[in-house]
Amino acid sequence: MNDRRDFLKKSIFLAAGLVAANSTTVFASSGGLPSGIVYTKENPGKWAKKVGSHAPEVKVEGKKVTLTTKHPMSEKHYIVRHTLVSADGTVLGSKTFYPSDKEAVSTYELPPGHGSKLYATSFCNLHDFWVTEFMAK
Numbered sequence: 001m002n003d004r005r006d007f008l009k010k011s012i013f014l015a016a017g018l019v020a021a022n023s024t025t026v027f028a029s030s031g032g033l034p035s036g037i038v039y040t041k042e043n044p045g046k047w048a049k050k051v052g053s054h055a056p057e058v059k060v061e062g063k064k065v066t067l068t069t070k071h072p073m074s075e076k077h078y079i080v081r082h083t084l085v086s087a088d089g090t091v092l093g094s095k096t097f098y099p100s101d102k103e104a105v106s107t108y109e110l111p112p113g114h115g116s117k118l119y120a121t122s123f124c125n126l127h128d129f130w131v132t133e134f135m136a137k
């Protein structure tokens with residue numbers, strides 16, 4: 001009976017250790033964002049050749065923020081959506097695109113108290129979810 005308890009204890013510790021080690025690897029490799037789920041310019045993972053056409057570019061002019069994904073728009077391959085999100089997870093704005101749109105560009109007005117650290121997201125129907133972190137006053 002004791003052997004079985006020891007075996008179970010060791011198994012639980014081993015499993016917890018693997019989960020912890022794996023989580024650290026997953027989250028540390030992309031600035032706190034889970035790699036393999038979220039892609040960034042700094043950590044594009046399997047989409048390394050897709051950075052220029054998928055990582056959203058950000059332009060801040062006063063309270064106006066413009067997100068641009070330099071990606072072709074066609075029926076089979078297009079940018080689905082942009083969002084602008086604050087560091088606390090508040091979605092400050094979003095825009096859904098359609099294959100018929102000529103370009104993936106969206107513009108937002110920053111609300112008061114938005115915080116300085118923000119995230120721009122862009123989702124491609126074939127190349128997953130991309131995030132660009134930026135600062136705005």
Ligand SMILES: [Fe+2]
Nearest residue numbers: 124125126127
């Ligand atoms: Fe794409």
